[in-house]
Amino acid sequence: MTVVNATSLQQALEALRDHPGARLVQGGTDLMVEVNFNRTTLHDVVALRRVNELKRWHIVEDSQTIHLGAGVPYAEMERSPLCHHLPALAQAARTVGSPQIRAAGSLGGNLGTCSPAGDGLPVLSALDATVHLQSLDASRDLSIHEFMLGVKKNARQPNEVIVAVTLPILDGFQGYAKVGTRNAMVISAASACVVHDAIGGTVRVALGAVAPTVVRTREAEAWLASQTNLTAPLTVSPELAREFGRRAAAECSPIDDHRSTAAYRRHAIAVLVERLLLRANDHGKSPQ
Amino acid sequence: MNATTSTRTRGALGSSALRPDGIPKVQGRFAFSSDAWADSMLWGATLRSPHPHARIVSIDVSGALAINGVSAVITAKDVPGQLTYGLIASDQPVFASEVVRYAGEPVAAVAADHPETARRALDAIRVDYEVLPPLVDAEDAISGSFTPIHPDGNVIRRQRIIRGDQSFVGDVVVEGYYDVGMQDQAFLGLEAALALPDDAGGGVELFVATQWLHEDQKQIAACLGLPIEKVRLTLGGVGGAFGGREDISLQVHCCLLALTTGRPIKMQYGREESFFGHIHRHPARIFMRHHADRDGTLRRVEARIVLDGGAYASTSSAVLINAVTHMQGPYKCEMATVDGYAVRSNNPPCGAMRGFGVVQACFAHESQMDKLAAACGLDPVDIRLKNAMRTGDRLITGQVMDSVAPVERCIRETAALPLPEPLPADPDPLLIPGGAGLTARRGNITRGIGWGVSIKNLMYSEGFDDYATARCRLANGVATLQFATAEVGQGFVVLAQQIARTVLGVDTVLLEPISTAIGSAGSTSASRQTWMSGGAVDGACRLVRERLFEHVAATHHVDPLRLVIDGTDVVDSMGTLRVTVAEASHGLAFDETFEHHHRETEELDENGQGNCHVAFAFVAHRAVVDVDTELGLVKVVQVATAQDVGRVLNPLAALGQVEGGIAQGLGLAVMEEIVLENGRMRNPSFTDYLLPTALDAPDVVVSMIEEPEPQAPLGAKGIGEPPCISVTPAIVAAIRQATGKELSRVPVRPLDIVFG
């Protein structure tokens, strides 16, 4: 077994070439659990912790987007200034594990594992993020919707590193809400992200833990757009919000497992989406 | 103040004396048993059955033995002594030989030079199983519809309680079914031990995290086929127990590997293995019917209680006795018809856990008291006050309640504790239901209040003499104590020091290692060590003090009966003599050993009548919860409690027991459950077996009720178990009040609130 402690992206990519099939490790908060439970036997490992390129983020002025390195820890997403640009991501980050996990865990790892319960993923989906992949001799950009393929399956090739994601800076409400049987540090039983693009006139919704992979509720979104004007400010009635929640819930396909039941998950999605839309409605309005 | 006033001993009884193990634990310097290490030691590991019920056709260990670094592989045929062990009945095999009866049952163990080698060796053992249908429904065990899964049969014990008019029907009758899920002790320090074989190979020394060294010693020696004295145990650092370390887990395997290889063996479980390696709290199904007069006076209880004991007996029969004998709750009740079963199944074995059968009974009787209150038009506090038990009342077993029984005071003092502030208009989102998940706003939340009151027996029951031994030595003003009392985190080590300081007037109290080098202390369970081992330490210290007084009296020509300890001095209460304990004991050594026995108890007869318990303690809980009724999410805001403690011996330690017990009872109320599917655990990890976090723990407001118990050597009752018992029904009652839902099972899941 070889462990390469890469200090640059180039080194990491070369290591992947030299050790085909090597596992990447960023925070290790998914990978080490797999190892400890004997679900994986490690042969070669390429550690990304010291690759500074992956730990940075910046605003791309021309396109009004944020380029967010795959190794940025959740703890940084929770904090200013990132939390102001990407409030739903900050909220999702806050729900991940404990402070120790958030100090180490990353979006690169969340994408790499691609669990339907990964808390970063609904946010990336609702924001129509772009995933940047890099190999030694090529780079490619995939839409998040093309990247996530199924339960713990994604479009990454073995010789590729996820280097970053690009997310739009939008005007309007963004919120994330997650249901679990504990008030902190709990794996999602159902979660939802609602993003309002006040300029583009869209409301987008993505759901976690209620299907083999994250669900974008495109039919409900189109229905909402047909019902009301989605350019700022929103004027959504409680009845409309309730119906929107119901329609979003109809688009998921949850299962029964030891964490919850399909019926509860579907119900929770309807409630979360309704509540998030009402929050979007209140966003920017004075409390009176 | 005059010059003859003595200095006060620091850290005497009644003070929040610092624990000797406190700072090392906080600093990470305390050696838990998993930190034990010996030169040239090997690592032991256990192969477990993947099936809840199967016949073992063959076991082939040759593949494992062929691996470089593997020193031994042992199975049932290598057990030199008794093939089974058990706390009450010896029915659990050291290794399964013909059949496996639960998923996770040990089949073989290996010793290897590295944990990873040991793991590979386990993979290389070939076990051929013929899978059998598992018995997973307790009713199938009772009805006889399932062939016996063990030579001892499918019913571990049945016990009835028959008292008074069996056909009495009350003016008001309420009834219901109640279910309790399987809770885990979830102690943080995992099972671990280090076994050192004697040089001559004829014996073994074991360092182990356990609750009762001498019981382990007895069971291990029997399985090893060794005389008791050839098996010596020393307590390794214990990180919590809660009943989960009463049974043998890795002890016999570890010793047997050490004797087989002639090398020190270390064994330790990981979190997942720990779920398979120890017993759990019994899941229960209870039917209860209460009969009362129109004014709410309780007259008769009827109950049928079924505890699923899992594959082996463990302490199931004693847990059952506790459940049936506590069915009336802390209330007067003349008539009873109770039928209880502890059954065997192919589910994971169940045994002792904090509350020991009373937790299950209490969830049912307290839910019933609320139903009764509603049926009689009384509020939950009034119905409980009206029926509160007093000293002198008779229990449904016919036993007279002769403990101090301040039930009414527990309820009144709890009611007098301040309620929390109402939820503000714009609350901190982390502090409302859903917490960090940001699921709710103020408008989604409803508040509820609920009550629970409980009675809990202290010490072992049914004729068992669970005595405790302690030794005290005083020399040059320093006391040294020796006892085999397992310190599992409860703080006996500081209490023992406090007792010695108080009785002997010394500052420095040293503790010998906790081991089988002295007589038994009994188990650290049943809320008994303060009473039992505390009584033994107190007794030994008093004997030493008598000797000291005799010596001082002889030296100074005074009557020894006039001598008393004042601070750190020996003082003539009727004269002028004052000499420090240090001077008085200079150059001398007094050494005394004392055994404390509680009064005798009896077995129950076939109608469940008899003085089976030693003593009782009481507590009341009032819970305030916020509920997001639409999502079924709960935040327990506050728990108020007044507990009958006899006497507070260490305020900080007492508060710790109360707060910790409440957190554990809260866990059972709203999240902690081992989920089983056809005998298999679905969530053996802390990812999915959820324990309360800081955001789930409520504010706790406490009133300690100090009415010294005359039977108790220090006036203090056991306080470990009561905090976790009635808090569970109190929380559920509060959720019922907020939601209007029936909620007849714990833990209450979000889906129970939404769809219930």
Ligand SMILES: Cc1cc2nc3c(=O)[nH]c(=O)nc-3n(C[C@H](O)[C@H](O)[C@H](O)COP(=O)(O)OP(=O)(O)OC[C@H]3O[C@@H](n4cnc5c(N)ncnc54)[C@H](O)[C@@H]3O)c2cc1C
């Ligand atoms: C106690 C605990 C609680 C948790 N709670 C949550 C939770 O609430 N919500 C949640 O979503 N998750 C949770 N997790 C899972 C985990 O923390 C997250 O999925 C996290 O995002 C993983 O990031 P990481 O950097 O630690 O990944 P790692 O473990 O380092 O890697 C995970 C996978 O991604 C691959 N990988 C990592 N980086 C890259 C890269 N740059 N390019 C390509 N592949 C890569 C790895 O090879 C591996 O397969 C929890 C984990 C633990 C241990």
